[in-house]
Amino acid sequence: MTDTHWRTLRIATYNIxxxxxxxxxxxxxxxxxxxxxxEPDVIALQEVIxxxxxxxxxxxxxxxxxxxxxxxxxxxxxRGALFGNVVLSRHPITHHAQYDLSWKxxxxxxxxxxxxxxxxxxxxxxxxxxxxxxxxxRYQAGRLSTIVQDRxxxxxxxxxxxxxxxxxGLATSMLSETxxxxxxxxxxxxxxxxxxxxxxxxxxxxxxxxxxxDGVGPPAAGR
Numbered sequence: 001m002t003d004t005h006w007r008t009l010r011i012a013t014y015n016i017x018x019x020x021x022x023x024x025x026x027x028x029x030x031x032x033x034x035x036x037x038x039e040p041d042v043i044a045l046q047e048v049i050x051x052x053x054x055x056x057x058x059x060x061x062x063x064x065x066x067x068x069x070x071x072x073x074x075x076x077x078x079r080g081a082l083f084g085n086v087v088l089s090r091h092p093i094t095h096h097a098q099y100d101l102s103w104k105x106x107x108x109x110x111x112x113x114x115x116x117x118x119x120x121x122x123x124x125x126x127x128x129x130x131x132x133x134x135x136x137x138r139y140q141a142g143r144l145s146t147i148v149q150d151r152x153x154x155x156x157x158x159x160x161x162x163x164x165x166x167x168x169g170l171a172t173s174m175l176s177e178t179x180x181x182x183x184x185x186x187x188x189x190x191x192x193x194x195x196x197x198x199x200x201x202x203x204x205x206x207x208x209x210x211x212x213x214d215g216v217g218p219p220a221a222g223r
Contacts, residue, residue: 009091009118012040013160015129017047018078019058028058032065035088042116043068044127045086046162050074052081059086073098073112073127085112085127085161092117099147101128103136111147124153128161130171137164141171148175 014035020026035043050057050072063070069089073096074082087093095115102108112127126148130140148159159179163171 009123010039010041011125011158011160012038012043013046013127013162014043015046015162016058018049028061029065031058032062035062035066040088041091042087042089042123042125044112044125044160045088046127046129048072048084048086049078050082050084050086052079055081057081062086063088069093071096071112071114073110075102075108075110084110085129087112087114087125087127089114089116094122099143101130101140101143103131103133103139106131106133106136109140111144113147113153121156122154124155124157126157126159126161128159128163130162130164132164134170138170141174144171145174145177148179 012035014031016031018026019028019031021030045059045062048057048059048062049055050059059070059072062068066088067090069092070086071093072082072084072086074084076083093114094117095113097113099111099113100108101110109129109131114125114127116123116125126144128140128144130137130144144159148157157179159175163169165172
């Protein structure tokens with residue numbers, strides 16, 4: 001990123017778990033309140049319900065509530081509605097791509113790449129939600145590393161999302177070879193072990209204030 005356009009971009013990642021809170025209630029407005037409280041310029045979401053036969057979906061609702069543009073990378077259908085990853089941005093989204101990370105008969109997974117105009121530069125953001133099985137993540141780690149290291153895509157790059165790794169695992173180790181890790185611990189509002197699944201890495205000169213909203217799910221009412 002050029003010196004004349006050196007600014008801080010606040011980026012967050014949040015597995016919203018279908019907007020279902022710890023109290024069992026599903027409320028997109030409550031998730032929007034959490035996102036609004038950290039004031040992100042860009043946020044990568046996982047486990048988002050998109051448009052369906054009877055509803056516009058949570059992706060559209062969150063975009064409207066927050067006044068942010070958005071793009072979805074669906075991996076499957078959930079009760080007739082699209083389901084997958086979403087990126088919301090206050091900056092223009094110039095390009096969007098989706099890479100399949102699915103392994104054998106496990107749940108479909110993807111890497112969502114969103115190119116965001118930031119001044120005169122472009123940030124390439126990779127939003128991922130890896131699988132829960134070790135062999136599945138081993139395959140996904142290699143695939144993701146190849147995708148991110150594609151030299152046809154210029155810097156800066158940020159890789160973030162739900163890695164489903166409770167400690168430093170294979171995916172994290174492979175990405176560490178080429179990307180700089182961002183320590184999220186100072187940004188966590190509640191220092192729960194569960195939050196360690198959410199990780200962020202970057203390549204290039206972008207100044208990224210990267211945060212995790214919550215690694216478990218939307219809050220219960222009154223929290």
